Amino acid sequence: xHENTTLSIIEEPICDSGKYCEGTMAEPSGIGSVDKSSxxxxxxxxxxxxxxxxxxxxxxxxxxxxxxxSMIVGPPNHCHSTLVDPNFVENYFKNSRLHFIGTxxxxxxxxxxxxxxxxxxxxxxxxxxxRRTTVxxxxxxxxxxxxxIRNHPDLRDKPVxxxxxxxxxxxxxxxxxxxxxxxxxxxxxxxxxxAKALCPxxxxxxxxxxxxxxxADQFYNILHKHCNKVQAVSCDEAFLDVTDSEVEDPQILASxxxxxxxxxxxxxxxxxxxGSLLMARLATRTAKPNGQCYIPLEKVDDYLHxxxxxxxxxxxxxLGEKLKKKRVQTCGQLRMISKESLHKDFGVKTGDMLWNxxxxxxxxxxxxxxxxxxxxAEVNWGVRFNDLKDSQxxxxxxxxxxxxxxxxxxxxxxxFTLKVKKRRNDAEEPVKYLGCGxxxxxSHSMTVPMATDDVDVLRRVAAQLFGFFHIxxxxxxxMGLQVSKLESADTAKQGHERNSIRSWLTSVSAxxxxxxxxxxxxxxxxxxxxxxxxxxxxxxxxxxxxxxxSVHMGTNPSTGEAHLNQDSALPPLCxxxxxxxxxxxxxxxxxxxxxxxGKLVNLITKNEGRSVNFGNSLCxxxxxxxxxxxxxxxxxxxxxxxxxxxxxxVNELFKLEAEKTLDRDIGAENLLLKSxxxxxxxxxxxxxxxxVQAEPVSGAGSSxxxxxxxxxxxxxxxxxxxxxxxxxxxxQLPEELRVDILEVLPAxxxxxxxxxxxxxxxxxxxxxxxxxxxxxxTGMMDSLSSKDLWVGNPPLWVEKFKVSKFRMLNILAExxxxxxxxxxxxxxxxxxxxxxxxxxxxxxxGWDDAISCLCDLLKQYIRLKIETxxxxxxxxFRLLRRFTTKSKFFLQVFDIIFPHLQASVGENYGGIFHV
DNA sequence: ATCCTCCCCTAC
DNA sequence: TAAGGTAGGGGAGGAT
Ligand SMILES: Nc1ccn([C@H]2C[C@H](O)[C@@H](COP(=O)(O)OP(=O)(O)OP(=O)(O)O)O2)c(=O)n1
Ligand SMILES: [Mg+2]
Ligand SMILES: [Mg+2]
Numbered sequence: 001x002h003e004n005t006t007l008s009i010i011e012e013p014i015c016d017s018g019k020y021c022e023g024t025m026a027e028p029s030g031i032g033s034v035d036k037s038s039x040x041x042x043x044x045x046x047x048x049x050x051x052x053x054x055x056x057x058x059x060x061x062x063x064x065x066x067x068x069x070s071m072i073v074g075p076p077n078h079c080h081s082t083l084v085d086p087n088f089v090e091n092y093f094k095n096s097r098l099h100f101i102g103t104x105x106x107x108x109x110x111x112x113x114x115x116x117x118x119x120x121x122x123x124x125x126x127x128x129x130x131r132r133t134t135v136x137x138x139x140x141x142x143x144x145x146x147x148x149i150r151n152h153p154d155l156r157d158k159p160v161x162x163x164x165x166x167x168x169x170x171x172x173x174x175x176x177x178x179x180x181x182x183x184x185x186x187x188x189x190x191x192x193x194x195a196k197a198l199c200p201x202x203x204x205x206x207x208x209x210x211x212x213x214x215x216a217d218q219f220y221n222i223l224h225k226h227c228n229k230v231q232a233v234s235c236d237e238a239f240l241d242v243t244d245s246e247v248e249d250p251q252i253l254a255s256x257x258x259x260x261x262x263x264x265x266x267x268x269x270x271x272x273x274x275g276s277l278l279m280a281r282l283a284t285r286t287a288k289p290n291g292q293c294y295i296p297l298e299k300v301d302d303y304l305h306x307x308x309x310x311x312x313x314x315x316x317x318x319l320g321e322k323l324k325k326k327r328v329q330t331c332g333q334l335r336m337i338s339k340e341s342l343h344k345d346f347g348v349k350t351g352d353m354l355w356n357x358x359x360x361x362x363x364x365x366x367x368x369x370x371x372x373x374x375x376x377a378e379v380n381w382g383v384r385f386n387d388l389k390d391s392q393x394x395x396x397x398x399x400x401x402x403x404x405x406x407x408x409x410x411x412x413x414x415x416f417t418l419k420v421k422k423r424r425n426d427a428e429e430p431v432k433y434l435g436c437g438x439x440x441x442x443s444h445s446m447t448v449p450m451a452t453d454d455v456d457v458l459r460r461v462a463a464q465l466f467g468f469f470h471i472x473x474x475x476x477x478x479m480g481l482q483v484s485k486l487e488s489a490d491t492a493k494q495g496h497e498r499n500s501i502r503s504w505l506t507s508v509s510a511x512x513x514x515x516x517x518x519x520x521x522x523x524x525x526x527x528x529x530x531x532x533x534x535x536x537x538x539x540x541x542x543x544x545x546x547x548x549x550s551v552h553m554g555t556n557p558s559t560g561e562a563h564l565n566q567d568s569a570l571p572p573l574c575x576x577x578x579x580x581x582x583x584x585x586x587x588x589x590x591x592x593x594x595x596x597x598g599k600l601v602n603l604i605t606k607n608e609g610r611s612v613n614f615g616n617s618l619c620x621x622x623x624x625x626x627x628x629x630x631x632x633x634x635x636x637x638x639x640x641x642x643x644x645x646x647x648x649x650v651n652e653l654f655k656l657e658a659e660k661t662l663d664r665d666i667g668a669e670n671l672l673l674k675s676x677x678x679x680x681x682x683x684x685x686x687x688x689x690x691x692v693q694a695e696p697v698s699g700a701g702s703s704x705x706x707x708x709x710x711x712x713x714x715x716x717x718x719x720x721x722x723x724x725x726x727x728x729x730x731x732q733l734p735e736e737l738r739v740d741i742l743e744v745l746p747a748x749x750x751x752x753x754x755x756x757x758x759x760x761x762x763x764x765x766x767x768x769x770x771x772x773x774x775x776x777x778t779g780m781m782d783s784l785s786s787k788d789l790w791v792g793n794p795p796l797w798v799e800k801f802k803v804s805k806f807r808m809l810n811i812l813a814e815x816x817x818x819x820x821x822x823x824x825x826x827x828x829x830x831x832x833x834x835x836x837x838x839x840x841x842x843x844x845x846g847w848d849d850a851i852s853c854l855c856d857l858l859k860q861y862i863r864l865k866i867e868t869x870x871x872x873x874x875x876x877f878r879l880l881r882r883f884t885t886k887s888k889f890f891l892q893v894f895d896i897i898f899p900h901l902q903a904s905v906g907e908n909y910g911g912i913f914h915v
Numbered sequence: 916a917t918c919c920t921c922c923c924c925t926a927c
Numbered sequence: 928t929a930a931g932g933t934a935g936g937g938g939a940g941g942a943t
Contacts, residue, residue, distance in 0.1 A: 077928085079928080080928070080929060080930075088930095091930080092929095092930050093930085093932085094930085095929075095930040096929095096930050096931085096932060097930080097932085098927085098930090098931070098932035098933075099930085099932050099933080100932085101926095101927055101932075101933085102927080102932040102933035102934075103932080103933070104927085104933095105927095105933080105934080106933095143927095164928095164929050164930065165928070165929065167928065167929095169928090170928060170929075171928080171929080172928080172929055172930085173929090173930095173931070188927095189931090233926085233927075234926080234927045235927080236927080237927075313925085313926075314924090314925070314926085314936095315925085316924060316925050316926080317924085317925090318923080318924060318925090319924075319925090346938090347937070347938050347939090348937095348938090349936075349937060349938085350924095350936090350937070350938080353936095370935090372934075372935095373934080373935070374933090374934065374935080375933090375934090376932095376933070376934080377932080377933085378932065378933080379930090379931090379932085380931055380932080381929075381930055381931050381932095382929075382930065382931095417920090417921090430931095432929090432931070433928055433929060433930095434928085434929065434930080434931095435929095435931060436931065441921095441922070441923080442921085442922090443920085443921060443922070444920090444921085445919095445920065445921080447919095478931085480932090480933095482933090482934085916943105917942100917943085918941100918942080918943080919940105919941085919942080919943100920939105920940095920941090920942105921938105921939090921940095922937105922938090922939085923936105923937085923938080923939105924935105924936085924937085924938100925934100925935090925936085925937105926933100926934095926935095927932100927933095927934105
């Protein structure tokens with residue numbers, strides 16, 4: 001296999017079957033003298049040894065001189081475990097090679113993010129171009145070893161490996177072995193003692209992570225220089241899409257790149273060239289070490305036929321064994337199995353992957369690194385606890401680590417997963433020193449409503465999750481914390497500023513800011529059609545999808561069919577944004593519809609369930625909007641427009657409220673939200689509800705009249721600040737109502753921005769009576785601060801804003817709006833709002849009634865949702881807390897959840913407990 | 916059909 | 928002594 005040392009440019013692609021390799025390039029000065037022919041033979045001959053992985057040496061745990069003593073004292077000595085080092089987590093990660101290669105990707109992201117400008121996915125095939133893609137895969141040879149023996153030319157032909165320990169009886173793992181060492185059977189992952197047994201002269205070097213990082217940077221600098229479509233795989237490995245390269249012959253390009261890598265880094269690399277990621281990677285395997293290999297399309301079948309399936313990327317030990325049991329060892333044999341059968345045995349995706357790969361089919365495209373979907377840290381070595389304190393300490397440090405990583409990536413997350421490795425009942429002390437041995441892997445996860453990267457939050461959540469396990473800490477052999485449902489911290493902040501109730505209440509001095517943001521040029525560009533999108537609070541979808549037939553960078557080999565026919569040039573149906581479609585001018589719509597063979601009409605009518613007027617694009621009301629955008633990536637751009645739509649509603653409500661005081665004859669029906677707010681938004685799509693302060697409320701005869709429809713220039717859509725609205729209207733309110741509002745707004749809690757001067761300060765005669773400020777009556781309440789209600793620190797406004805009824809209505813309205821006018825929460829809110837308004841209308845104090853009504857509804861709702869939708873319940877509770885005192889609130893909460901605490905002590909206990 | 920949770924598998 | 932991490936894909940099974 002490896003008789004490929006000649007380094008001349010030979011363009012002969014593949015020899016006959018069995019020997020496809022080629023080290024075909026101009027000799028990179030100096031090297032190339034590695035004797036590979038003997039290597040190949042050696043590999044064969046040494047493979048008959050007993051497996052090095054199955055250790056039969058039993059003395060190993062007590063080989064140290066003092067071991068007999070330590071054995072008496074307790075468990076085998078753990079002088080490097082978590083029990084000993086209070087900074088274990090930190091120190092551990094400093095020395096872990098797997099941590100190094102595992103976190104490299106994120107470092108690369110930071111360092112090279114600028115370079116990936118412009119290119120997201122490879123574009124070949126997308127425009128019907130019949131040009132075949134060409135992919136080069138480059139991988140450094142025995143990377144860690146190469147880097148270190150650059151300065152030891154004498155060792156180049158000697159067996160060398162990188163490992164923490166040189167102890168011939170140790171269980172440290174080999175990280176990388178050079179090719180002479182591999183001839184002895186030394187591989188990455190085996191214990192040193194086994195490596196030494198296989199090859200007593202094996203030279204061991206310690207790690208030098210800094211140098212690996214340096215060389216990796218040089219490596220990628222070179223790749224980026226020669227190709228603008230680089231897909232990073234790892235610190236020593238990448239794919240290049242060279243379909244459109246200036247260099248005609250990809251083999252020449254590969255050799256140029258390899259030469260430059262060698263000259264720059266002093267380390268050799270190998271390359272595979274083929275028509276797909278799969279074949280290029282396989283070619284690299286053949287080419288190694290220090291060679292390159294081209295597999296043209298017509299040789300793919302032959303190449304694969306005899307190839308052991310274990311060599312396919314994606315087939316590891318488990319799949320390999322499963323297939324072996326079915327007497328499938330080669331790709332040729334794998335091809336004999338029907339797709340249906342593969343689906344049945346391995347699932348659809350995995351089955352497709354097997355089917356495709358065995359035929360050399362791989363339609364993944366070269367693409368940039370994706371945005372990360374999760375961030376986490378785990379430790380499964382050296383983890384030993386004696387008591388709860390130990391584990392808590394460790395967990396706290398783990399949280400710190402994860403928090404720092406989140407912050408390092410500028411990310412925040414909502415879902416937290418705690419993983420625990422639990423020693424199996426029958427498992428003794430692991431063979432590997434301080435290893436985790438044979439473990440059960442357990443995990444619990446929890447989703448909180450607000451994305452966070454805050455250590456304290458993480459610690460609280462993690463502590464909660466830890467409680468779910470009910471595990472004896474002495475059995476714990478490893479722990480990990482993972483965070484998913486990530487949002488960019490910037491976006492999260494923006495969301496905080498513009499999107500949430502919270503922001504809405506805190507956005508005080510946003511007058512100038514608000515207008516600037518809206519008038520940003522890209523928004524103007526997005527124009528009318530995007531405005532509807534903004535109702536979803538997700539205008540970004542428009543951008544994402546309108547880029548064109550964006551194909552997500554494939555890590556999914558099983559989507560193997562597309563890309564060749566015409567459909568492939570179009571985004572899949574499910575990725576289409578219905579909102580956009582419906583907003584299109586009818587001619588364009590029908591044009592696109594034709595491209596999709598008429599399926600669009602079905603799609604839309606199905607989702608809409610109502611007649612749709614494609615012609616004027618004004619057909620969607622907000623509650624009918626379809627959540628039909630499958631691509632729900634948040635992206636950094638969304639939320640700009642979200643608040644545009646909140647504001648009119650708020651104003652609307654506000655006006656209704658104001659009117660009510662002017663015109664007591666307005667019936668309850670008229671005060672319901674449904675007709676006015678939603679329909680207006682739907683029908684008058686590009687029009688807007690004008691800022692309330694621009695419209696003298698006193699001039700309003702009816703709610704219709706208050707709302708002036710203006711030209712659809714959205715630039716000044718946004719009222720500059722809600723507080724302004726409040727104040728200006730408040731000032732025009734009848735004294736009676738203003739007193740009523742201010743009464744429930746204790747002076748010290750009044751929003752700072754509502755200055756007494758502006759409102760004309762009114763004394764607060766019955767400050768505590770209505771809101772019932774009789775807290776702290778039970779000891780239980782004392783132990784719970786308002787902070788406990790929040791996953792993070794309570795937002796400022798919790799402290800400074802004591803809600804008024806009037807505010808409450810606005811909040812309810814916003815909630816209602818947010819709930820999308822569908823589902824149970826929405827109907828609860830709607831009823832609450834209307835009943836509250838009715839009760840106000842009948843001009844007695846309907847407050848308590850409204851509250852108890854809401855509580856009843858909440859109880860029903862919670863019973864309905866408690867198993868599944870903790871977040872919505874969380875929202876309900878927060879809502880509830882807005883307009884009751886602390887003590888009443890807790891009583892209600894207990895009342896609501898106690899039946900559930902008793903009834904379901906199962907998995908969801910944690911969820912509701914957290915709420 | 917689609918989502919979610921709790922896993923397992925894979926690659927470097 | 929040694930530093931068995933990280934992250935994505937995906938499947939099973941349950942809920943909706
Ligand atoms: N089980 C493993 C696998 C890899 N690595 C590290 C050391 C390797 O040098 C580096 C790159 O991994 P490769 O799979 O590319 O292996 P090498 O580069 O060492 O050898 P090859 O020539 O086969 O690419 O990752 C490791 O520490 N442990
Ligand atoms: Mg390598
Ligand atoms: Mg590699």
